[in-house]
Amino acid sequence: MNSFEEVFDAVKAYCTQNGKVGDVAKKLWLDTLKPARLEGTDAVFYCASEFQRSVVNNNYAHLLEEGFAETLGFPVKLRLIVQDGTEDAADAAEQDQKTADALEKTANDGEYAYTFDTFIVGGSNQFAYAACTSIARGDNNGNTYNPLFIYGPSGLGKTHLLTAISHEMKKRNPGLKIIYVTGETFANELIEAIQQKKDTTKFHEKYRNADVLLVDDIQFISGKESTQEEFFHTFNILHAAGKQIVLTSDRPPRDIKILEDRIRTRFESGLITDISMPDFETRVAIIRRKAELLDLNIPDDVAEFIANRLKTNIRQLEGAVKRLKALKSLADSSPSISMAQSVIRDILTDEQPTPVTVENIIQEVSNLYGVTAEDIRSKKRSQQISNARKVAIYLVHEITQMTLA
CATH class of the missing domain: 3.30.300.180 (DnaA, N-terminal domain)
Structure with a gap:
């Protein structure tokens, strides 16, 4: 990751x-x-x-x-x-780079190898994959794919492709300065640079001297005026210098709300491609690849059973294989349809969160403070109950915009 x-x-x-x-x-x-x-x-x-x-x-x-x-x-x-x-903003930027390095090292190891070799290609992502490999291997003559804008729902492989571009480019040219960042981190770094030292020099040096800029979830800059201004100038400087820019988002540029038109047109000036839900054959291939990485032998009928029922994203499929691996170890038996049914039921249950209500919040706070929900609603004034009541009032207002009567 x-x-x-x-x-x-x-x-x-x-x-x-x-x-x-x-x-x-x-x-x-x-x-x-x-x-x-x-x-x-x-x-x-x-x-x-x-x-x-x-x-x-x-x-x-x-x-x-x-x-x-x-x-x-x-x-x-x-x-x-x-x-x-x-x-300190400079220290934060340095630590962000350490984070990227640490995570990249992890991504190179075992099942977390986010490379082109471990990316499963199918009809839903073939064009995006081809564009990314072309960029990474230096076949992007005349910067035809600059910027490359990839969009699609979460969990379908956009981050995998960004990481694969970085790995392939570094393998071919270790001296390249490749910056990977999320839209949210870009915004946070800018805010820190402005608030802490009123000086964005180091921030500019980091991003405007990049050879390759990879931005995941660029939609997070929407509605942030200063961030959009900064990204606009960074984009222009890099693009004018012929530096490669690759962006991902959960939606196409036209659907990103509160985005300045001048930035939207920059996003649309290169190649736009989407990644959609994987088809059945691709889902089966993903399951088999994940099982192979985990040294797990999944029968064809089990792989197809999972692929027929989990259709939302790749993370669901990979999570199902991980859980099957755990069940196999506990039961000391081969993966079966009944095991797969249990795993799928758990995954689909996990993805249906319980609504957060006032009563839920009060109960959670009462558990933490060792008091009862009735205590919080009462007029008792002990220090422990008063503290619990204040926290409950604050959380109810912040999360539900309601008041605790």
């Missing part, structure tokens, strides 16, 4: 499996963590308050660390920083 945000998504999915973390708790405490960087074996996050840091450390740190170990393949220690604006 390449982006820290994507890794964290996988970790949260791990934590919610089998009810380890409920949907309400996930939304209250995990979804509100801001991924910062992977620093060595430390997973660094920003949190909004000392209270949130305490809750996460005391209740969820061990599960998050388990999830990181499962996802990345090596032990990771959780480190939470209360965001108070004191981190």
Whole structure:
């Protein structure tokens, strides 16, 4: 996996499996963590308050660390920083690069090898794959595919292709300065540079001196005026210098809302291609490839059964194979249709989150504070109950925009 945000998504999915973390708790405490960087074996996050840091450390740190170990393949220690604006922008940029390097190293190993060789090509992604390989191997004569804009729903391989471009280009030319960044990280780095030192020189040096700029989820710059202004100038400088730009999004440029027309036209000035849901044959191939990487022998009928029922995205398919591997180890038997049915039922259940209601929030807070929901709603004034009540009132307002009567 390449982006820290994507890794964290996988970790949260791990934590919610089998009810380890409920949907309400996930939304209250995990979804509100801001991924910062992977620093060595430390997973660094920003949190909004000392209270949130305490809750996460005391209740969820061990599960998050388990999830990181499962996802990345090596032990990771959780480190939470209360965001108070004191981190130096230059240091943050340096750490972002360390994060990219660490994740890229992981992506080169074993089942996480995001290369062209491990990308399953089918009718749903063939054109995007061909364009990416052409760019990576230097066949893009006259910068025909510059920029290359790839769009499609999450979980279909856009990040895989970006990472594969980076790997192939570095293999052919180790001296290239290749920048991989998400749209959200680009915006956050700019904000930090402006707020901390009122100086964007280092920010400009990082992005405007790139030989290749790969931006994942560019739609995140929509609605951010200063970020769009900065990206517009960065884009123009790189494009004028003949530097390759590849962008991904969950939607085509015309459908990105609150995006300046001048930026939209830049996105549309090169090649636009989509990645759609994989067809049946491609889904079966993905299942078989994942099973091969996990040294798991899946019978044809089981692979086809899974492919017929999981059609939303590639992550579902890969998750199903991982769970089959775990069930096989526990049951000491070969993957079967009944195993696949159990796995699919779990996956589809995981993806139907429980709505976050006022009662859910009150119950979650009462559990954390060791009081009852009735205590929170009562007029009792003990310190413990008062603190729980204040937190519940705040969370209800922030998450549901309702008030706690």
